[in-house]
Amino acid sequence: MLESTLDIGTAAQILKLLGDKTRLTMVKILDHHDCCVCEFVGIFNMSQPAISQHLRKLKDAGVVGETRRGQWIFYSLNKNSEYYQLVQNLLSHLPSQDDKLAQLEEQGLRISCE
């Protein structure tokens, strides 16, 4: 739980990455639940490619990781990222986004492939 320091240019890149409402919401959701692309498509009012592109940016930065489970690719927070601590810190300032998943559930769009 060491409070290490990030290069300021690197930190700025991460803040820019998270300085987008869609991506920030994604990350907040992923803090508590893994999600697949189609769930995000259900949550955001945006095309599937747009969702994929946001996830790609998060993945390229190492903030999230992906695992294929059958037909679906699930994204999760990368707890081993060197930015994880910063990200956790940020997320603590944000309200839960669990309502978005609850809505999905109501619509029968929640994926569970266990």
Added chain:
Amino acid sequence: MLESTLDIGTAAQILKLLGDKTRLTMVKILDHHDCCVCEFVGIFNMSQPAISQHLRKLKDAGVVGETRRGQWIFYSLNKNSEYYQLVQNLLSHLPSQDDKLAQLEEQGLRISCE
């Protein structure tokens, strides 16, 4: 020291604002020292209008405030901002930028108008 929550869209805006290396460095410096525009001009390899424009964005968001002292306008962190807590949290992940002020001092460019 209440840990209150920010609207996620608002938080994203603040992160975007700070997701620029120049502005993030400015804020980190202002965390410890008030600075005037011409000092920032000395620190960053950038024109004076560019500096003013960055400061304007920070001011418009309420992250920093300004006070005229004679010929100079000094900027400072706005400790009353509703984002102050978030900002402090972010800054704790960044290395000190005091070397930049030290360099200024060496060049005789540090302003003190007390």
Added chain:
DNA sequence: TACATATATAAGCATATTATTATATATTGA
């Protein structure tokens, strides 16, 4: 008052960002 210094604003331009649509690829299951 006139000039120097500090700062802000305006206009313009190059580049980055974020969406869209169209299409490619991978997996599942009949």
Added chain:
DNA sequence: TCAATATATAATAATATGCTTATATATGTA
């Protein structure tokens, strides 16, 4: 094997961003 579903990539277009230069405004001082 073929069709359906899930996801990724490519091309493109609209808008945003971050500089630059030119200019305006405010203050201090001879």
